Amino acid sequence: MTAIPLEVRDLRTTLFTRRGEMKAVDGLSLSVGAGETVALVGESGCGKSLSALSIMRLLPDPPARIVGGEVKLNGQDIVPLDEEAMLDIRGKEIGMIFQDPMSALNPVVTIEKQIAEVVMAHSGLGRFQARARAHELLEQVGMPDAGRRLDAYPHQLSGGMCQRVVIAMAIACRPSVLIADEPTTALDVTVQAQVLALLKRLQAEAGMAMIFITHDLGVVAETADRVVVMYAGRKVEEAAVDDLFEEPLHPYTAGLIGATPVPGATRGDRLADIPGMVPALNALPGGCAFAPRCSRAMERCRREKPSLTVPVAGRLVACFAVAGEAA
């Protein structure tokens, strides 16, 4: 049996700052199978991007350090690896797409050179072949007029086209895992639809495992197979996408879904809002981090952190109220 493309176990990343230690990622476990898309959802500051950067080993130390857990990429734990070994793995076995395509590209290097650089670093192809491969990749990501864009600079392209270039670079070496961090947040809605369709097509063609980080539940519903909901650095719920939207178990998930307008709702319906806001990582309440905002919070929630339980087969939730119901 081949190994699962990505398996994260009990990952802990701590930020060591002057204001104290902050547990940015606090015991995250998840696995992504070949051809599967797992959405990592939550509001700003919940640790979703830091989780992705930890998996890629891209966080600067100091202040960030992985203090525990493992990240198995095709069976190999990459947490103990040194930077040199990581350079070989990033871009080759695991690719990443960032939110802001303009700043992910070098403004003074042509598109062709930026893609060719990735290709040459990992494949041993020469300059000439790498150029041909860059052209082929641009065609593959649906760049209009691909041949002519090779010699363009990023500022000559629109945001959507730049994101296509970033995607071309991310898939250049056919990685088995792709991490997309808010890849369409900066794009207009019609271009977002194009890029989402492109990512789905590329994933299906290559059978990539994909982690899709987003705060937009609409995008989650359109792309994900499974969803991991994070709050204050911890996973609070995990479920198949249909189950999650049909019956969110964690009060935070239910709040997020209630707060998102859906088409066809009656005019005048109030959105369900979650009172308060996401707590700062250096001022987390004891017990469940969501308790101060939670309508179902009990005495126990303020004292003790709930751990993940399995209320129904195939689902995970970290909530005393839900666990109490199931028991």
Added chain:
Amino acid sequence: MSALLVLDDVHVRFNTAAGQVQAVNGVSLDLAVGETLGLVGESGCGKSTLGKAILRLVPTSAGEIRIDGADIAPLDGAALTELRRKVQMIFQDPYGSLNPRSTVGRSVAQPLVLAGWKRDAIAERVDMLLSWVGLPPEARQRYPHEFSGGQRQRIGIARALALNPKLIICDEPVSALDVSVRAQVINLLEDLKAKVGMSYLFISHDLSVVEHIADRVAVMYLGTIVEIGSRDRIWREPQHPYTRALLAAAPIANPKLARARRRTILQGELPSPLDPPTGCPFHSRCPMAQARCKVEPPSLRAIGVGTQAACHFI
């Protein structure tokens, strides 16, 4: 209902180093007292420029903007101040729209000071405004950096409400906010409208938010309105191919509905407003485009009751 705001063939032009940009190209619409009109479109379509033109923050190059029946173009001095009392704006970026060196109390009081209110009356009004937007009276002495994005947006709303405006132009007011906080601010805007009774021009690229809050919706593309109609008609029977494409592209926060719908994804990207297509501005991306569309710009005409669309083929 009487019209509070009437735009008649409004044009806004910018001269840039790269040439002239026709940011708003002949927009006509009206907004009734107590109504929320959503203005949607993608970046660069001119929706924010149009909002600014209504406040005379950018000059129009042709056409007329009337508020309460009076043309705003010739206003100056006291009359212009009076216009800005009637029409206020809430901005997208809650970090950039408050003076970081002014206390919240001073920022919210500023419009009142400019309007010549007495000290005691100002203090009382500021407390009331802060309580309307759900902030404690202690917030007065604090500075913007002590507040989160959602709270700062509340401060901006309190300031906009200070002088009982008749119309508030909301320019992407919730786009920078997290989901749970976004819902709080949307609910607040709706509650305030019920309480105070002003109108909103709600500018947003987020269709789900506009569908939630608007009574009527205008869809803009490259400086022109391509369709305008009641919220229900726009979502149930979109007429213009661009409106249909926009609705098809918007993600739906429901996996079953998302899978069930048939969607045609619009190809291509927005043309540059520096070099807009001839004829119908949408023809370069339109699945229905014919030869005529490249030459002749369609005008906005009535399609059934209360809906207007600009397309040769509906």
